[in-house]
Amino acid sequence: MSRFLSNLPLRITIIIIAFIWTLPTIGLLISSLRPQIDIQSSGWWTVFEHPFEIAQWTLANYQRVLTTDAMGDAFLNSLLVTIPSVVIPITIAAFAAYAFAWMEFPGKSLLFVVVVGLMVVPLQMSLIPLLRLYTQLDLNGTFLGIWLAHTGFGLPLAVFLLYGYISSLPEEIIESARVDGASPLTTFTRLVLPLSVPAIASFAIFQFLWVWNDLLVALVFLGTKKEVTVVTSRLAALVGERGEAWHVLTAGAFITMLIPLIVFFALQRYFVRGLTAGSVKG
Amino acid sequence: MEEAVKHEEQPSKAASIFTTGPLRIIVSLIVPVLAFLVLRWSFIYMRDADANKLLIGLVALIIGVGAVWALYLITDNLVSLLPQGIGDTVRPFVFVGPALAILCMYLVYPLLRTIYLSFFDARSETFVGVENYIFALTSPDMLIAFRNNLLWLVFVTGFVVSLGLIIAVMVDRIGRWEPVAKSIIFLPMAISAVGASVIWKFIYSFQPSPRPQIGLLNSIVTALGGDPQGWLILKPWNNFFLIIIMIWILTGFAMVVISAAVKGVPAELLEAARIDGANEVRIFFGVIIPYIRGTLITIATTVLIMVLKIFDIVYVMTSGQNDTEVIANRMFREMFVFRNFGRGSALAILLLIAVIPAMIYNVRNIREARR
Numbered sequence: 001m002s003r004f005l006s007n008l009p010l011r012i013t014i015i016i017i018a019f020i021w022t023l024p025t026i027g028l029l030i031s032s033l034r035p036q037i038d039i040q041s042s043g044w045w046t047v048f049e050h051p052f053e054i055a056q057w058t059l060a061n062y063q064r065v066l067t068t069d070a071m072g073d074a075f076l077n078s079l080l081v082t083i084p085s086v087v088i089p090i091t092i093a094a095f096a097a098y099a100f101a102w103m104e105f106p107g108k109s110l111l112f113v114v115v116v117g118l119m120v121v122p123l124q125m126s127l128i129p130l131l132r133l134y135t136q137l138d139l140n141g142t143f144l145g146i147w148l149a150h151t152g153f154g155l156p157l158a159v160f161l162l163y164g165y166i167s168s169l170p171e172e173i174i175e176s177a178r179v180d181g182a183s184p185l186t187t188f189t190r191l192v193l194p195l196s197v198p199a200i201a202s203f204a205i206f207q208f209l210w211v212w213n214d215l216l217v218a219l220v221f222l223g224t225k226k227e228v229t230v231v232t233s234r235l236a237a238l239v240g241e242r243g244e245a246w247h248v249l250t251a252g253a254f255i256t257m258l259i260p261l262i263v264f265f266a267l268q269r270y271f272v273r274g275l276t277a278g279s280v281k282g
Numbered sequence: 283m284e285e286a287v288k289h290e291e292q293p294s295k296a297a298s299i300f301t302t303g304p305l306r307i308i309v310s311l312i313v314p315v316l317a318f319l320v321l322r323w324s325f326i327y328m329r330d331a332d333a334n335k336l337l338i339g340l341v342a343l344i345i346g347v348g349a350v351w352a353l354y355l356i357t358d359n360l361v362s363l364l365p366q367g368i369g370d371t372v373r374p375f376v377f378v379g380p381a382l383a384i385l386c387m388y389l390v391y392p393l394l395r396t397i398y399l400s401f402f403d404a405r406s407e408t409f410v411g412v413e414n415y416i417f418a419l420t421s422p423d424m425l426i427a428f429r430n431n432l433l434w435l436v437f438v439t440g441f442v443v444s445l446g447l448i449i450a451v452m453v454d455r456i457g458r459w460e461p462v463a464k465s466i467i468f469l470p471m472a473i474s475a476v477g478a479s480v481i482w483k484f485i486y487s488f489q490p491s492p493r494p495q496i497g498l499l500n501s502i503v504t505a506l507g508g509d510p511q512g513w514l515i516l517k518p519w520n521n522f523f524l525i526i527i528m529i530w531i532l533t534g535f536a537m538v539v540i541s542a543a544v545k546g547v548p549a550e551l552l553e554a555a556r557i558d559g560a561n562e563v564r565i566f567f568g569v570i571i572p573y574i575r576g577t578l579i580t581i582a583t584t585v586l587i588m589v590l591k592i593f594d595i596v597y598v599m600t601s602g603q604n605d606t607e608v609i610a611n612r613m614f615r616e617m618f619v620f621r622n623f624g625r626g627s628a629l630a631i632l633l634l635i636a637v638i639p640a641m642i643y644n645v646r647n648i649r650e651a652r653r
Contacts (some may be wrong), residue, residue, distance in 0.1 A: 011456055017449065018466045024481045024530070025469070027498060031484065042494055043501050080339045088346045095354055096381035105374035111382065116648045118389050120641050122591045124613050124630045126392035128399060128623050143338060147346065152388025155381055184373060185358045213474030215594045216614070232476045236598050239480060246484060246496070253480040257473050264472035268465065 032250035033057050039246045061251035069248055070226050071255050074234035078212055078259075080143060081222070081230055085150035085211045086204050092151065093158030093203075094196065098188050100159070101167035102174055112163075119156040126153075127220050134221065141228055146221045150211050158203055165199030166192055201270045209260055231256040320345075353380065393634070400627035404620075414628035427607040433521050434528070434592065434608065439585045441529045443578060446536025450544050451566065453537070464541065468534030475531065475594035482527045483599060486513040517605045524606060527595055532588065536581050543577035544570060583640045590636055609633060 031044045035058045047056055066072040099105070100112050130149065131140070139145035169192065177187045215232045222228045224237055235252050242248055357376040361369045403410050418424050453463050470478060487497035488510055495501040500510040514520050547570055555565045571578070593610040600606045602615065609629055616626035 007456065010452055011459075014449075014452055014456060014459075014463050018463050021467050021470070021530070021534075023498075024485055025473075028481045028484060039496065041496075043496050043498070045498075045501075076336075080336075084339070084342045084346050087343060088350065091347055091350045092381050092384065095377045099374045099377035103374040103377065105371070105378070108374075111378070113645055113648065115385065117641050117645050118385060120587050120637055120644060121389060121393070122587075122610075122630070122633045122637055124591070124593075124610060125396050125634050126389060128617060128627055128630070129392040129395035130388065131617075143342065147342060148384075149388065152384050155385055156389070159381060183358075183362070184377075185355070188377075209472060213476075215474070215476055215597070219614075220617075232474050232594075235476050235480065236594075239476075239483070239598050240601075244487075246487070249480050250484065253477045257477045260472040260474070261469075264469070265465075 028250050028253055031246060032061055032254050033059070034247070035060065036247040039250075061247045062255070065248050065251045065255065069234075069238060069252065070229070071231065071234060071252050073226060074229050074231045075255060077228060078230040078232075078256075081146055081150075081218070082208055082211045084143075084147045085154070086207045088147060089151045089154040089158045089207065090162075090200055090204060093155055093162050094193060094200070095188070096155075096159050097162035097166050098192055100163050101169075102187075102192075103184065115156050115159050119160055121156075123153050123217070127216075131220060140221070141223045141225065143222075143228070146217065149217055149221050150207075150214075153217070154207050154210070158207070161203045162196065162199050165196055169195055198270070201267075205263060205267050205270050208263060212260055320349075350380070396627045396630050399623060400631050401624075402627075403624045404622040406623050410624065414624045415632075417625060418628050418632055423607065424612070426605050427602075427609050427612050430521055430606060430608050431590070434525055434589050435586060437522070437525050438528045438532065438589045439582055442532045442536045442585050443540075443582050445529070445533045446540050446581070447571075447578070449533070450537045450541040451570065454541065454544055464534075464538060468538055470531045471535050473531075475592075476598050478527055478531055479595050479598040482523075482530075483514075486523060488512040514600055514606075515604050520600065520604055520606050524595055524599055527599075528589065528592065532585055536585065539581050540574065540577060543574040547573045583643060587637055587640050590633060 027044050030047055031039055034044065034047065034056060038056060050056070066075075100108060134140045134145050139148075173191065173195075174187060177191050182190070213232060215236060218230045218233045219236075222230065222233070224233050229237070235249075235256050238245075238249060238252055354376065357379075358373065361373050361376055363369075364372065399406050400414055401409060401411060403413075449467060453460050456463070473481075484496075485498040486500075487495075488500055489495050489497075491510060495504055495510055499513060504510055513523050551569055551573070552565060555569050560568065591610055592608065593614060596602055596606055596608050596611040597614065602608070602611045609632065613626050613629040613633070616622045616629060
C-alpha cells in the first residue's frame with residue numbers, strides 16, 4: 001500500500017505525459033469525424049459537451065477525401081510501392097549477410113566496413129545523379145524506379161541487421177551442415193534463412209513503416225501525378241493546395257496513418273526489437 | 283535436419299539427367315539466357331505499361347523475388363561447374379555481388395558524381411570551382427538555414443535524449459502499466475512526418491480575433507486572456523514550434539532504446555548503492571547514467587543524424603518561409619524549384635560532411651565489435 005502511495009506522484013506524472021502525447025492525435029481523429037461547418041466554427045474539444053449527439057459526427061470527410069481528393073488511389077499506390085520495397089531488399093540482403101557472416105573472401109572486412117559507413121549517409125547525396133540516370137533510362141515516375149531506389153537506400157541497414165543476427169547463430173549448426181555435405185546454398189536456404197525469421201521480421205516492419213511514411217524519395221522519383229502519387233505526397237500536396245480545409249486534411253492525414261498504426265499495434269514487439277538491436281551496443 | 287540435407291543431395295532419377303554430364307552444361311547456359319529474356323521483358327513491362335497497376339505489382343513481386351532467387355540459384359549452379367578450388371573462391375561473390383552492385387549504383391556512384399557536380403554550374407555545363415560552396419556558406423539565406431539547423435540539432439537532440447532518459451527511468455518503476463505507457467509515447471514514431479505535421483499545423487492554427495479558435499494552442503492562450511497568434515509566422519519563435527513536432531515524434535524512440543539499456547543495469551549495483559544510503563537522485567546520476575553512457579551516445583548520434591536530414595516537417599509546415607529554412611529543405615528547393623543542380627549538389631555534400639563524424643564513430647564501433 002505504501003509502495004502504491006509513494007509511487008503515486010510518479011504514476012500521475014506519467015499519466016499526464018501520456019495524455020499530452022496522445023492529445024494531438026486524438027484532436028485529429030475527432031476533427032476528422034466532424035462536419036466541415038463545425039470544424040471551422042468551434043474547437044474539437046467542444047464535442048465533449050454533448051458526446052452522444054449523433055448530428056455532430058459524420059463520415060462525409062472520409063468519403064470526400066477518398067474519392068474527390070484521390071486519397072483512395074494514393075492508398076493503393078502506397079501499397080504498391082511499399083510491399084516490393086520491403087521484400088526485394090530483404091532477399092538481397094539475406095544472401096549478402098550470410099556471405100559476410102559465414103563465408104570467406106578477400107576484402108570481406110573492408111567491404112563490410114563500407115556497408116556500415118553507408119548506413120548513415122544522407123540520401124540527399126544520391127538524388128541528383130540518380131534523377132539524371134533515371135531520366136536517361138526512362139525510369140522517372142515509374143514504380144520500378146522507386147522500388148529499386150528504396151532497395152538501394154535500405155540495403156546497408158538490412159545487411160547490417162541481418163548480419164548481426166546470422167553471425168550470432170551457433171557455429172556448430174553451420175558446421176554440422178557442412179560436414180553433412182550440404183552446399184553453402186542449401187545451408188543458406190534450408191537452415192540459416194528459417195532461423196533468421198525474427199531478424200527478417202524486425203527489418204521488414206521497420207522498412208515497411210519507413211517506406212510507407214517516406215516523402216522525399218516519393219517526391220523525387222515518383223512525382224505527384226494522380227496515377228502514381230502515394231499517400232504522403234498526396235497529403236503534402238493537399239496541405240499546399242487546401243491550407244485551411246481541415247475537414248479534408250484531418251481525414252486525409254488519418255488515412256495515411258491507418259496502416260502504420262495497425263502495423264505498429266499488431267507487431268510492436270518485432271519493431272522494437274529491431275530498433276533496440278540496432279542501437280544498443282554491448 | 284541431417285535427413286533433410288542428405289535427401290536433397292539425391293535428386294530423383296529423372297531429374298538427374300539434367301544435373302550430370304554435358305546436358306547439365308547446356309541447361310546451365312540456356313536457363314540464364316531464358317531468365318535474362320524474361321527479366322528484360324518484365325523490366326520493360328513494368329516500366330512502360332499503362333497496364334493494370336495491380337498486375338504490375340504482382341509481376342513485380344513475382345519477378346522481383348523470383349528473379350532474385352533465380353539469379354542466385356543460376357549463378358550458384360554455374361559456379362558449381364567450376365573446379366573445386368575456384369568455385370569456392372568465387373561463390374561468396376555470387377552471394378554478395380547483387381548487394382554490392384546495387385549499393386554501388388545507388389550510393390557509391392551517386393556520391394562521387396554529386397561531389398563532381400558540386401563544382402559545376404546550375405546546368406552542370408560550366409566549371410565554377412568552389413563558387414557553390416561559397417554561396418552555401420555565406421549567402422544570407424543559407425546563414426539563416428545554418429542557424430536554424432543548429433537550433434534543431436541542439437534542441438531536438440537535447441530534449442529527446444533527456445526526456446527519453448527521464449521517462450525511461452520513471453516508466454521502469456510503475457510495473458504493470460509500463461508497456462501501455464511506452465506504447466503511447468512511442469506512437470508518434472509510427473506516423474509519417476507529414477501526418478505529424480498536419481496534426482500540429484491544426485494545433486497551431488489561427489483565427490483572427492473575434493472568431494472562436496479552433497487550434498488547441500490559440501484556444502489555451504485566449505482562455506488565459508492572451509491574443510491569438512499566427513505561431514508559424516512569428517520569427518524566430520516559429521522554429522521552436524517546428525522543433526516541438528520532432529521532439530514529440532522522437533522522444534518515444536529514445537525512451538524505448540534507453541529503457542532497454544536501463545533495464546540492463548545490474549540489480550546488485552543498484553542494491554549496493556541503496557544500502558550505502560544513496561537516494562534515488564544520486565543513484566540516477568552516479569550509477570545509472572555512467573552505466574548506460576554508451577547507449578546515450580549512440581542514441582544522441584542517431585538523433586543528430588535524423589535531425590540533419592529532416593525535410594518533411596519544414597517542407598509541409600512552412601516550406602522554409604519566414605526564416606524557417608533548413609539545409610535539407612533548401613537542397614530540395616535548389617533541385618526542384620530553382621533547378622540549380624550545382625548548388626543542390628554542394629548542399630548535399632555539406633550534409634554529408636556534417637554526418638561524417640557519426641560515420642566514423644559507427645565504423646569504429648563495428649571494428650571493435652568484430653575484433
